[in-house]
Amino acid sequence: ADDSSIVRSTEAGVRMDYDLESGWFLPKGFVGPSEMASGEFVVSTRDAKGRVEDRGFVLGMTPLDLWSTVPDLTMGYWPIARGEPLEVTWEPAPATQSPTVVAVEIAVFDMDVPGPNGLTLVSRLLTSADDTDGSLVISAEALQQLPLAPNRWDASDEATGYWGEMTIARHELRRVRGQGGDIVVDFIHAVSGPVFLE
Numbered sequence: 001a002d003d004s005s006i007v008r009s010t011e012a013g014v015r016m017d018y019d020l021e022s023g024w025f026l027p028k029g030f031v032g033p034s035e036m037a038s039g040e041f042v043v044s045t046r047d048a049k050g051r052v053e054d055r056g057f058v059l060g061m062t063p064l065d066l067w068s069t070v071p072d073l074t075m076g077y078w079p080i081a082r083g084e085p086l087e088v089t090w091e092p093a094p095a096t097q098s099p100t101v102v103a104v105e106i107a108v109f110d111m112d113v114p115g116p117n118g119l120t121l122v123s124r125l126l127t128s129a130d131d132t133d134g135s136l137v138i139s140a141e142a143l144q145q146l147p148l149a150p151n152r153w154d155a156s157d158e159a160t161g162y163w164g165e166m167t168i169a170r171h172e173l174r175r176v177r178g179q180g181g182d183i184v185v186d187f188i189h190a191v192s193g194p195v196f197l198e
Contacts, residue, residue, distance in 0.1 A: 040057040040058065040059060040060065041057065041058050041059075041060055041185075042054055042056075042057060043055045043056055043057065043058055043176045043183055043185065045183075055176050055178050055183060056176040056177070056178075057176070058174035058175075058176060058185050059096060059098075059174060060187070061170075061172050061187035061188075061189060062093035062094060062170070062172065062189075063170075063189040064090060064091075064168065064170050064189050064190075064191060065090070065091040066191060068089070068090065068091040069089070069090045069091070069168060069191065070087070070088065070089045070090075071086075071088065071166065071195070073166055073167075073168065073191050073192060073193030073195075074191065074193065075193070076193050076194055077151065077193075077194050077195065077196055078166070078193065078194075078195045078196070079195070079196045079198055080106070080143065080164070080166075080195050080196065080197050080198065081143075081198050082140065082143040082144050082146060082148075082197055082198060083140055083143075083144065084140055084143075085137050085138065085139055085140050085143075086137065086138040086143060087135055087136075087137050088102075088104050088135060088136050088137075088138070088168060089134060089135040090102060090131075090134060090135070090168065090170075091134070092131050092132050092133075092134045093131055093170065093172065095132060096172075098172065098173050098174050098175060099130075099173050100130070100131035100132070100170065100171065100172045100173070101128050101129070101130060101131060101170075101171045101173075102128060102129055102130075102131050102133075102136070102168065102169065102170050102171075103126065103127070103128040103167075103168075103169045103171060104126070104127050104128065104136065104138070104166070104167070104168055104169075105124065105125065105126045105166065105167045105169075106124070106125045106138075106143075106146060106164065106165070106166045106195065106197075107121060107123070107124045107125075107164070107165050107166075107167075108121075108122045108123040108124070108146055108147055108149050108162050108163065108164050108165075108197065109121055109122060109162070109163045109165065110122050110161075110162060110163075111158075111159040111160050111161060111162070111163050112160055112161060119163075122147060122162060123145070123146050123147055125138070125142060125143070125145065125146055127142075131170060131172075143197075146164075146197055147162055147197070148162060148197055148198065149162040149163055149164030149195070149196065149197035150162065150196065151163050151164060151194050151195075151196055162197075163194065164194060164195045164196060164197045165192060165193070165194055165195065166192065166193060166194075166195040167190050167191070167192040168190065168191050168192075169188055169189065169190035169191075170188065170189050170190075171186050171187070171188055172186070172187040172188075173185070173186050173187075174186075174187065
């Protein structure tokens with residue numbers, strides 16, 4: 001059966017369909033935080049015959065406050081000293097009964113080696129904390145597992161060598177209970193930017 005689920009907001013006009021391969025609700029086209037209503041969203045399912053059934057409501061997302069998030073990845077090329085602990089801070093979202101997690105990822109790519117699916121990943125560090133904590137610390141020992149990433153350009157203005165990228169993402173999980181099982185929606189707001197790993 002071609003069952004699918006839908007998350008709709010009449011106010012924002014955003015529609016996300018359930019992707020069977022990944023298990024995620026994915027938007028049709030690009031969806032920015034300004035397009036996500038802060039109120040409730042209707043969660044519906046559509047069966048193979050096209051019948052739509054409303055399953056309930058979920059609370060909308062709270063985007064990261066970019067003005068209070070450190071490192072400020074919107075500035076670009078934030079330096080990270082691998083020999084020192086790195087503190088990541090953010091303004092917590094209002095508390096809800098559903099779990100909210102902030103995930104931090106630092107990835108290093110080899111820009112000189114083309115990969116079959118895009119950039120060639122060399123190393124990756126991923127950690128997370130409860131959103132209400134408002135901060136997490138990545139130890140120097142963990143950072144030293146990452147290679148140096150000078151983020152350089154060649155004479156043709158092409159990225160070359162090892163390149164560092166950092167992402168801070170808030171995951172707000174919302175659940176709708178149902179007879180056939182629960183539907184969980186993960187609202188994600190992420191900010192990414194290049195970082196120097198020194």
